[in-house]
Amino acid sequence: MSFKLDRQLLTTRKNNIPKQKKGIALPLILVVPFILQIFAAVSITGYLSFRNGQKAVNSLATDLQVEASDRVSLHLDNYIKTAVAINQINADAVKLGLLNLRDYKTAGLYHWQQLQVFENVGYIFYALPTGEYAGAGRWLENDSFTIDELSAETNWNSYGYGVDEQGRRTKIVDYTPY
Numbered sequence: 001m002s003f004k005l006d007r008q009l010l011t012t013r014k015n016n017i018p019k020q021k022k023g024i025a026l027p028l029i030l031v032v033p034f035i036l037q038i039f040a041a042v043s044i045t046g047y048l049s050f051r052n053g054q055k056a057v058n059s060l061a062t063d064l065q066v067e068a069s070d071r072v073s074l075h076l077d078n079y080i081k082t083a084v085a086i087n088q089i090n091a092d093a094v095k096l097g098l099l100n101l102r103d104y105k106t107a108g109l110y111h112w113q114q115l116q117v118f119e120n121v122g123y124i125f126y127a128l129p130t131g132e133y134a135g136a137g138r139w140l141e142n143d144s145f146t147i148d149e150l151s152a153e154t155n156w157n158s159y160g161y162g163v164d165e166q167g168r169r170t171k172i173v174d175y176t177p178y
Contacts, residue, residue, distance in 0.1 A: 082118055089114070090126065101126060104134040105169075108147035111136035112167040115145060131156075131178070136163075139174070150178055 093099035099110055111124040115136055118124075125135020125148065132151045139146045139160065146160040147169055160174030 079120070082121060086114060086118060086121065086124060090124075101128060101134075102132075104132070104149045104151050104153065107134040108136055108149055108161075108169075109167050112145055112147055112163060136167075146173055148174075 090099065093110070094101060099107060101107065107126070111134065114124050115121060115138065123135060123137030123139075125133055125137070127133035134147075134149050134151075136145060136147045138144070145163050145167075147163055147167070148158065148160045150156065150158040156178050158174075158176040158178050159172055161169035162171050162173045164170050
């Protein structure tokens with residue numbers, strides 16, 4: 001009988017010992033929420049940084065476009081105002097009889113003088129309905145000047161003359177049959 005009691009005690013003890021439940025481990029339960037929170041915080045921060053960066057770049061690009069446009073507009077306005085002013089000065093000189101459009105040598109010298117004043121202008125000339133013209137410009141590599149003429153005196157060919165410091169014609173530097 002004693003054997004039976006011992007067996008019964010063992011059986012009772014086995015039944016009283018709680019069985020381990022199969023499931024998620026405690027370290028996993030503690031670590032995963034922290035990892036998810038860190039991942040969420042980093043993701044949200046990264047997204048917001050990216051969006052703010054995009055806005056900043058777009059704002060900067062817009063500001064640069066506006067600035068470039070304003071500068072181009074300013075330079076273009078000044079350039080056009082200069083051209084209009086030169087045309088008005090020349091029209092007034094013709095109207096007052098100070099500039100004879102058929103005197104090509106004087107007209108070329110007159111335009112050369114204007115180029116000394118208007119340094120940002122490359123070429124000033126006029127042309128008549130007959131095709132005759134006179135003008136002066138900065139055509140050569142070393143930024144020196146030419147006085148150009150096409151008239152009956154040039155046998156209806158276009159000549160470009162190099163000039164000295166006083167604007168006097170020195171030599172032919174360009175010839176174009178017309």
